Amino acid sequence: MSTLTGSVTQAAQSSASHYRRLRQRNRRLHAVIVYGLLAVASFVFIMPFVWMLLTAIKSAQEAVYFPPTIIPRELHLSNFVEAWTHERMQFPLWTWNTVYISAVVLVGVLLSSSLCAYGFARIRFPGRDFWFLATIASVMLPPQVTLIPLYVFFFKIGWLNTFHPLTIPAWFGGGALNIFLLRQFFLQLPAELEDAAYIDGASRLQIWWRIFLPLSLPALLTVAIFTFQGTWNDFFGPLIYLTGRDKYTLALGMNLFNSQYGAEIHYMMAIAFLMTIPMIVVFFVAQRYFVGGIVLTGVNR
Amino acid sequence: MSVQSTQIKAARPRHGRQYWRDAVQGYLFIMPVVLGLVLFVFGPMLVSLYLSFTEYSVLQSPIFIGFRNYVDMFTRPQLRVLQSLRVTVVFALFSVPLTLAAALAAAVLINQKLRGMRFFRTALYLPTVVPMVATVFVWGWLLNPQKGLINATLQFLGLPTGSWLSEPGTALPTLIALSLWGIGPTMIIFLAGLQGVPESLYEAAKIDGANNWRLFWNITLPQITPTIFFVLITGLIGTFQYFVPAFILTQGGPLYATYFYNLNLYEKAFRWQFMGLASAMAWLMFAIILVLTLILFRSSDAWVFYEVKK
Structure with missing residues (x-):
């Protein structure tokens, strides 16, 4: 046993x-x-x-070798400059246009979405829930449904081939999802902050600007990054509304470059790379901010 | 937070001065989105609904034609509405589940407690940061049948090369494969879903001797069905917006093999100025999305919380 x-x-x-x-x-x-x-x-x-x-970074001939060389035999870094200053393209102007549109959209989205989010999160008034639901429900609507009336509307008021159709709507709410995100963030901020400011005689607008916005930097940055990405990369909007070459954005300009100089693949890739750099930079910088934001909210709680 | 505000509210008389001040200030704060919804959403929706019953070319005033646009969509093959619908549905049928599965697989891999996962997360997310136009040109270059790197690699390995986007039979499957490149955001959503699964469930199952596969199948998957549901719906809606790759790379061809619904709508409206027909197409798209979403919601009772209840 x-x-x-x-x-x-x-x-x-x-x-x-x-x-x-x-x-x-x-x-x-x-x-x-x-x-x-x-x-x-x-x-x-x-x-x-x-x-x-x-x-x-290959020479024009080497770029189209078949089978291709993996590592370029000669380095042609000048491709970037040559592509960007291509005589019949206007990449500097198109870059400026894209930067301008992105900047105006960014400011509009940040201001208007945070204003609305504050209203939804911190003020009680009749009809608030209805409008909040309507805002959220609008996400489900395919943009094609409103596309044609908006195009006609912008045509009638003479906004075609201007930046307004691309920038002005951003100032009207700044996107349902952004409002939602910021509202969620505002809801978490302690009410004592507001109460103290009220006692000091601050108005709601001051509270929004002086207290809520500075405290919401991580959330605002998140909104800013996705907005910038969306505007910088947008193709459909500019395609519909911008017809003159002097009004083109980078995305449209690249497409024009492709249809007219499709054979110059080394230039195409150089431009594609240049257009991508800002996004990559933002992404890597923002990753750090995201982590910072998460840490910040963690400390707050 | 709502507790806080109800307390404040209870302390003051109903419909007093504070009530009206809140009402006025509240509407002032949300004024941008109220105006935005009226000006850019509800208003245009009504106009679009009206236009869908008219013949309209922007320069002439709309002529009311009843349901003719809606009838034409189904009875006039030269408009290619059904053809483009078929392309979009086939794309959705393959691309949505594939993207979902790949994103989930990637999320599961990245969720492993191993070193260097940040790098892989970045690498897999990166393609979605790059401008679509740039991405599309690189694809076009890689897939170039004569000079592209992909055919060069296949030839080097002694494998048959393909015509990819320039052949009707392979164009759509190629675009479906390329859509896998956009798994980044879905992967991040799944990652958040996976990290929300309570660790205790896994520990309990491990004590019962469950292997990894069983853990995934019987715990992870049921637990993240709400995430899957969300991704499914957004993916479906996204498919109907598919535009840039088809517009730039294939222009809907060859032989309309990649003539996506949205591309068709764009051409009807802005190339041919068939604004009425294009509006009708937009409403058909909206109706399809609504019906599919409704079906998904109805079916969700059967699969989204099923395992959790058990």
């Missing part, structure tokens, strides 16, 4: 160490599989940009 239990414990012990070893090996195998899959996926996702850059 005792020998039996003894052997059982022994067997259990040896099998336990066996399992531990097995589990360790399993964990290592698991890590290898995870890293392997992620490495392959990342390569597939990043490779096109690498190829864009590699093509952008």
